[in-house]
Amino acid sequence: MxxxxxxxxxxxxxxxxxxxxxxxxxxxxxxxxxxxxxxxxxxxxTPQRVKLLDSFMGFLVVVAALQFFYCLLVGNFPFNAFLSGFSATVGQFVLTASLRIQTNPDNKKEFESTSPERAFADYVFGSLLLHFFCVNFIN
Amino acid sequence: MRWLLSLLLLTLFGAVQAISSAGQRLLVVLEEHSEKEKYSVFLGDLESRGYHVTVDSPKSESLSLFKHGERAYDHVILLPGKSKGLGPALTANALLDFMKKEGNILVALSSEHPTPTSVHTVLLELDIHIPSDKGALVVDHFNYDSNSAAEKHDVLLLPFPKQLRPDVKNYFAGEGVIAVPRAVGQTLGNESPLLAPILRAPSTAYSYSPKDEAEIVEEPFAVGGQLTLVSSMQAHNSARLTVVGSAEMLQNAWFAEKATLNGKAVKTANRDFIAKVTAWTFKETGVLKIGKLIHYLNEGISKKMNTSLTVPENNPKIYRIKNDVAFQVEISEYADSHLIPFVPASQDALQLEFSMLSPFHRLNLTPLSQTTNSTIFGVSFTTPDQHGIFNFRINYRRPFLTNIDEKRQVTVRHFAHNEWPRSWQISGAWVWIGGIWVTVAGWIAFVAVWLWSAPTEKSVKKTQ
Structure with a gap:
């Protein structure tokens, strides 16, 4: 944007x-x-919703960076835990970025067939799947 | 009446001093039947120990070590004779085949008689060497009997053998002196782990051939501790062969004879020594028997093992990697007529191998307890971090003891998916668990704010 x-x-x-x-x-x-x-x-x-999306993505970047530096500092011992914790933030970031592209009023022309509500529903479904996988993978 | 009969039977069995663990049929090969008298005490002792003694000449037509492809005798004693050939029944191959079928042989040599060709071949095959000169004998100018060999110094008087090594049990200890008259000395090959000397010559002894007319013996066959007067070989199948350097040791004349060693009057104890040598050769002593072999998952003191012999082995077939496993084995030693608890020599240890191709563990077994006729050895350990097919193996080979090689196969599997520790049990993972839940919480908050901030969308809708 x-x-x-x-x-x-x-x-x-x-x-x-x-x-x-x-x-x-x-x-x-x-x-x-x-x-x-x-x-x-x-x-x-910028519309208020896009600002909201941007601030959430910023938050995700901060959480991912914290986890990554902890890994650098302490080591990757339960490696699956690091992978799932880190990839939860990365995955969430990617999903949120997709939602931002689909719901941005500036991209209206490119997503004629996808309404913002539909995009949001997809986003919620995708996020729930991601959380489910991450929680399972960390055991 | 019946109890009286059983008591009688019991005393009858009790009268038999020792019964070999390998059978009672004993063949004594003696060329001249007239010489039997010389060995009467020796043969009488063997008969009183429960052997069925058959004395036969090598020239006899009916003599055969085998009958219907199986051993006809359990033990053989070869006494020296005049002829150099032993006939078709006692070829070197026949003697080796006899040992392959777990028969035991005692060979007596003599410097007065030639060593039969077949015996010579067998001894060479087993890496036991004897001098090729006829009449070669062992001489010692310090430990001789001044009664019978004042000039020739060829009757040696020796103490009973000491422990061979600190980790080997001594089955030939005793009190007194042993007379070794006119012995054929042997040397043992260095390569073979199956050979062990029973009676070594003292350091002052040497092998001497009377044919050499020279004043000085220039190249003796062997000297000092290299020479053995009585040596033994135990094959991988635990068949035993003993070479007695002097057949006269077995004769009545030397069983309890007065002798003089360095001016002191002594009495020879050959009877006792020969009894020990034959007892060992014919498997009355030094025979190990393995009993129940038990292994189980070590779950602390709650589970107790069943040591009873009446209950068959019921061991698990499968373990997991890094399991705590306990192992116990029961080992008895056959001594003279019955089984006693086996106690290894002071510096020796029985070991357990936990092996897949090569041992991953090799652990000393410690004696845990004793029953009336066995010792229970045990050890606890953790299975290695390697899955596959493993063996609990006891491979115990020592001089003078029959070999033990016993295996039990188990599978060692890897962790099942639900046996790993949960993430929260590992404190190092807490930060990343936190990361996930912070992400989830942030997402929920975001979704809530998104839905709550819907009105701004209306302006967009209006333009639509």
């Missing part, structure tokens, strides 16, 4: 003309401006 919103944001702030004239210190200031602009645009344009 953010990549798509960027072209829309760029002409509004009229930044393209500025980097050509500014010095290096001015460039870093501009980079900060760009990031801020992107963030503001994201806040303004």
């Amino acid at each position: 953010p990549p798509k919103s960027r072209p829309a944001a760029a002409p509004a702030s009229s930044t393209p003309s500025k980097p050509a004239t500014s010095s290096k210190t001015g460039g870093s200031m501009d980079a900060q401006d760009i990031v801020l602009g992107v963030w503001n645009n994201y806040q303004k344009i």
